[in-house]
Amino acid sequence: MAGADAPVPRCTCNVGNLATCSAVNEGAPTNRAMRSYRPHGSLARVLYDKQRADEQLEAYDKTQWYTVEKTKIREDLLRLWVPLGAGAQHDQPDKTAEVFLMKSIERSDSLPLQAWHSLARSALSWFISRTSINGLLGRGSMHVFSCEQFQKLMNVSGFSGPWHSLVDLGAGDGATTAHVANLFENVYATDISAPMRWALAKRKFTVLDVEKWHETGPYNVILCLNLLDRCDRPNTLLRHLKSCLAPGGRLVVALVLPFSPYVEVGERGDHKPSEYLPVKGNGLEGQIASIVDRVFAPLGLRCLVWSKLPYLCEGDLGQAYYFLDDVVFVLEAQPESSRYSASEWTDTGPTGQGAERGQATDGHVQQEYNTA
Ligand SMILES: C[S@@+](CC[C@H](N)C(=O)[O-])C[C@H]1O[C@@H](n2cnc3c(N)ncnc32)[C@H](O)[C@@H]1O
Numbered sequence: 387m388a389g390a391d392a393p394v395p396r397c398t399c400n401v402g403n404l405a406t407c408s409a410v411n412e413g414a415p416t417n418r419a420m421r422s423y424r425p426h427g428s429l430a431r432v433l434y435d436k437q438r439a440d441e442q443l444e445a446y447d448k449t450q451w452y453t454v455e456k457t458k459i460r461e462d463l464l465r466l467w468v469p470l471g472a473g474a475q476h477d478q479p480d481k482t483a484e485v486f487l488m489k490s491i492e493r494s495d496s497l498p499l500q501a502w503h504s505l506a507r508s509a510l511s512w513f514i515s516r517t518s519i520n521g522l523l524g525r526g527s528m529h530v531f532s533c534e535q536f537q538k539l540m541n542v543s544g545f546s547g548p549w550h551s552l553v554d555l556g557a558g559d560g561a562t563t564a565h566v567a568n569l570f571e572n573v574y575a576t577d578i579s580a581p582m583r584w585a586l587a588k589r590k591f592t593v594l595d596v597e598k599w600h601e602t603g604p605y606n607v608i609l610c611l612n613l614l615d616r617c618d619r620p621n622t623l624l625r626h627l628k629s630c631l632a633p634g635g636r637l638v639v640a641l642v643l644p645f646s647p648y649v650e651v652g653e654r655g656d657h658k659p660s661e662y663l664p665v666k667g668n669g670l671e672g673q674i675a676s677i678v679d680r681v682f683a684p685l686g687l688r689c690l691v692w693s694k695l696p697y698l699c700e701g702d703l704g705q706a707y708y709f710l711d712d713v714v715f716v717l718e719a720q721p722e723s724s725r726y727s728a729s730e731w732t733d734t735g736p737t738g739q740g741a742e743r744g745q746a747t748d749g750h751v752q753q754e755y756n757t758a
Pocket residue numbers: 400517528529530555556557558559562576577578579582596610611612613616617618
């Protein structure tokens with residue numbers, strides 16, 4: 387894929403503007419003869435390019451999916467990091483991710499299937515969003531975490547139940563919801579796309595209205611996976627999320643970083659969100675602190691643990707699968723009395739008494755920011 391004539395692997399999961407999938411291009415073979423050779427004929431070229439892209443995926447160092455650059459992460463946040471990879475070093479894909487990748491490779495290699503998807507996509511893109519096309523065609527499935535990874539996050543964050551209710555907001559086709567659904571007595575889901583709602587109902591989840599889901603709570607666990615950068619009103623959503631958590635409940639937020647909002651169905655019509663999330667900082671590591679401090683903390687959401695995973699997306703004729711870096715935060719709602727208000731906030735952090743860095747005793751961010 388290093389050749390100038392070869393396509394750059396992009397994550398085309400559900401939207402058009404996602405960043406280039408992390409660093410697949412780096413370290414690729416640069417042999418000149420290889421670079422300049424390309425078969426004639428469009429199908430042969432597509433297949434040749436796919437083969438080269440797939441070779442690069444195969445050679446890619448997957449430990450990068452699960453590891454972070456620790457020196458770039460603030461000390462108090464580093465203490466909340468939980469590795470979720472498999473193997474002795476906790477930096478390898480687990481069985482569920484491997485199965486997802488294998489299926490994706492198989493499907494992407496099926497020429498009739500991919501030809502049908504490609505034709506149908508071109509025709510349907512005149513009328514409906516890319517997410518809805520994927521829902522209709524049953525393609526573009528995504529993978530965030532396995533049941534074991536979710537359970538690890540719950541355990542480390544100190545959650546041991548009750549397991550009465552789960553709601554997965556913006557659940558897509560419900561593939562990730564399905565991994566954890568068995569842990570709960572009642573499973574609810576929402577999605578703004580009608581074909582995705584049909585897919586969720588087919589899986590027997592109770593599908594709630596995107597505007598009214600918060601009237602059904604409270605929920606023991608709320609999943610908000612890869613939604614904050616895709617929905618029109620992320621601040622309003624976050625406020626509802628907090629108010630709908632049952633006492634002692636957990637909110638699990640996954641975000642593709644670096645943050646790059648893109649709204650398919652919004653009020654503005656230019657794919658920008660109507661509400662702004664104040665995410666700052668460079669790169670994935672640089673943005674984590676700003677999300678915890680500037681997005682979650684002012685709303686009274688305290689980060690208990692976080693981790694990094696690949697956000698995997700089924701492939702196509704371009705390559706066998708796509709991936710982006712996903713950061714998963716497990717949060718709890720703080721009581722109103724222990725929050726600081728937005729007016730206490732400065733660019734360097736909260737200004738209230740006891741807010742100086744380095745005062746944490748139990749490694750929790752809240753310790754530093756508690757102004758009560
Ligand atoms: C990037 S996908 C994430 C799907 C799934 N949660 C995952 O992590 O794989 C974002 C999903 O959010 C849905 N969505 C966008 N705005 C929404 C809203 N306001 N309420 C519910 N779903 C929404 C989209 O239709 C899409 O299925």
